[in-house]
Amino acid sequence: MGTDQYIHDQTWNALYRAIVDFLKPYGKEDACGNGDYWVVEDDYGGRRQTIDVFNLKMFDVEIIKGLRRLLQNLPGWDIALVLDTPGVGETIPFMGITIRRHEIIDGLQRQYLPTRFRNFEIPGSRPGTGYD
Amino acid sequence: MTGLNEERALLAELKFQLASIVWELKFHRMMRALKANFNPAQPRDERGRWTGGQGAAENEGVNDPRVISDATPDGWVSGAQYAGNGHHFVPRGVFTNDKYDFSPETTRAFDSETTGHLNDPSSNQYDGVHRTYNKAVEEKLDQFLERNNITSREMTPEQAKSFADEIKKSSDPRIRQLNLRIYMREIMRGFRLFRGRE
Numbered sequence: 528m529g530t531d532q533y534i535h536d537q538t539w540n541a542l543y544r545a546i547v548d549f550l551k552p553y554g555k556e557d558a559c560g561n562g563d564y565w566v567v568e569d570d571y572g573g574r575r576q577t578i579d580v581f582n583l584k585m586f587d588v589e590i591i592k593g594l595r596r597l598l599q600n601l602p603g604w605d606i607a608l609v610l611d612t613p614g615v616g617e618t619i620p621f622m623g624i625t626i627r628r629h630e631i632i633d634g635l636q637r638q639y640l641p642t643r644f645r646n647f648e649i650p651g652s653r654p655g656t657g658y659d
Numbered sequence: 660m661t662g663l664n665e666e667r668a669l670l671a672e673l674k675f676q677l678a679s680i681v682w683e684l685k686f687h688r689m690m691r692a693l694k695a696n697f698n699p700a701q702p703r704d705e706r707g708r709w710t711g712g713q714g715a716a717e718n719e720g721v722n723d724p725r726v727i728s729d730a731t732p733d734g735w736v737s738g739a740q741y742a743g744n745g746h747h748f749v750p751r752g753v754f755t756n757d758k759y760d761f762s763p764e765t766t767r768a769f770d771s772e773t774t775g776h777l778n779d780p781s782s783n784q785y786d787g788v789h790r791t792y793n794k795a796v797e798e799k800l801d802q803f804l805e806r807n808n809i810t811s812r813e814m815t816p817e818q819a820k821s822f823a824d825e826i827k828k829s830s831d832p833r834i835r836q837l838n839l840r841i842y843m844r845e846i847m848r849g850f851r852l853f854r855g856r857e
Contacts (some may be wrong), residue, residue, distance in 0.1 A: 558750050559794040571706065571745075572777040575784070
């Protein structure tokens with residue numbers, strides 16, 4: 528294993544643990560959707576962590592700010608909060624929020640969310656997509 | 660239907676890319692042969708090197724320090740240096756579920772069943788949802804335990820590997836779709852790299 532890969536693995540694992548610990552007080556983690564979220568344990572090779580969100584309450588400004596703080600010393604890394612509820616990828620498009628040290632990309636298409644979440648705003652975010 | 664259409668589109672793209680690569684390879688092989696004045700009848704050793712005549716590598720022996728050794732070092736385990744995270748065929752979130760009580764050895768066996776390091780994160784960060792995959796794997800795991808008439812505690816590391824193999828080969832669309840997408844991305848990345856070198 529090369530040095531770059533070693534550093535990547537160490538960073539990836541440290542960030543994964545930090546996210547798991549940070550989110551504990553905010554909800555129940557469950558891989559099969561029987562909870563509020565799941566921190567994806569697969570490393571697809573990018574400088575990225577993904578959190579599958581089963582309960583919309585996880586799209587919370589305090590959570591987003593806290594996750595962003597975890598990236599304070601990790602430029603180039605991002606955390607994606609990805610909506611994973613029934614119908615996503617079928618009648619509901621893939622969408623979510625990308626958090627980076629220097630920016631937050633809001634890719635949530637409000638028209639697909641329940642009424643009470645349609646006015647949800649993330650201070651300092653910019654609109655975007657999963658391709659940004 | 661969306662998933663099926665996506666798979667069909669990916670397969671068609673893959674088929675096209677494969678066909679064009681095969682033709683490119685044939686073309687380059689032919690050009691190389693013409694350029695190098697290749698003569699298949701020329702005497703060669705078991706490694707394909709010339710054994711006589713002008714240009715034969717007379718001084719290049721197996722112990723030649725100028726040549727990187729291809730000997731297998733002691734203690735080397737095939738593939739071990741590439742063992743990494745990648746995609747877990749049996750998600751940790753499933754086999755560490757409180758309803759199971761796997762032995763540490765079996766847990767390690769599950770944990771080692773990954774694709775190895777991957778290098779192509781999705782272009783769309785939001786399209787890799789896992790809930791359906793994980794749920795399907797959990798169902799299959801319950802069925803496996805029932806079929807083999809064992810409790811999770813009795814499951815051996817060999818059985819864990821055998822179960823992981825079932826998941827790799829599974830035709831259940833909930834499982835196949837995610838695995839296929841991951842493989843396709845890696846293959847397509849390979850194509851892009853290959854093309855970039857030409």
